[in-house]
Amino acid sequence: MRQNHSQAQQRSVPIRLAIIGSVILGLAACHNPQPPTHLSPPEVTVSKPVQRDIVDWVEFTGRMAAINFVKITPRVSGYIVDIPFSEGDIVHKGDLLFQIDSRPYQHAYEQAVGQLEQAKANQQLQEVTFTRQQRLRDTGVIAKEDYDTALSNKNQAKAQVVSAQAAVDSAALNLEFTRVTAPIDGRVSRQLVNIGNLVQADIAELTTVVSVDPIYAYFNVDELAELRYQRLVKDGKLASSREGGAPVYLQLQDEKGFPHEGTINFADNAYDSSTGTLLVRGTFRNPDGFLVPGNFIRVRIPASPKYRALLVADRAIGSDQDEKFVYVVDPGNVARLRHITVGPLADGLRVVKSGLRPDDFVIVNGIIKVRPNSPVKAQQGRMEEFSSDDPATPLPSSKYQTADWDSEKRGHSTP
16 A cells, blocks of 8 residues: 555656646746837828808708698588599699589579569569559559559569579579589598588588698797897898798708708797797798698708808717817827817718818828827828718728828928
């Protein structure tokens, strides 16, 4: 047994020596670190700010509304016998929408015509009688009382003709009202009654018709925006919305930009005290009927006259708490941090109101790899390629050449 223990100790000696050797090699490596790898300057894309004449805008939400909205109700009672229109169609003024059974009204009209003819015949008889009585009175053959009776009968017959004529006209109107027609040009809604239903005059709603072209857009303007606008109008820089002609632009939910142009033709006479807003209305052409009453919309109106501005891509702008900044590359290929004041978006680029010069080269791609006052490898690009409308980054090798940047920076002054 003692012999076996001695043999086990002899086998463990090489293992211990191997472990000790590994530890020694590790310590040696710690005392001989590898030399640091040299980091090359990050590649970035630079461009000068875009100079463009722009207008500041303010945007609001609203709804489309038809200029004319008509509820179709019958003017006579009766049973519906025909509905010739198709639901949702464009109709024109005078088109037949509903036909009410006209037979009772046709009979009433013919009866009124007969009574008129009877009244006219009686009037003719009374006029002849009066003429005869007048000649007899002149010769003293009849008493004055008979003459007065003849005169009264003539006048009553004349009045009866007038009354009978009014009855004929009324019966003709009622007969005409059995044809329920479109009062305006526009788009008709669905039918609210079916053939065979009894409808009551001035009570039953049959359908609705809304005008299509032109069309209104209603939106609410907050008080501060309205005050700024009115001050620009007072200074003669913008057209007054109350006088008409002030432009307004409209966007539907699935559209980019504001492709529909109209004019403001109404502003309310008082603010809504519960919301602090003023109701404003614009008019838009709608020849194809694409704009529909009730559409949710965004509108924008000018908030400044046209002015010259510098614009950069949003991706070139960094944020430091509440401050905005960009990196500008100097002639020595060193990135300098520049604080800026920004404005609204204009055609996918951000307006820079202060802190930037037209000849500055702004880092527009690769900003995340840049540190202030650090060298960079700049390549020339175009600011428009990085607008918010197209966030995809172009390949530097396909559009931008280092040689172009080298030629540009030779004429660039130090910021």
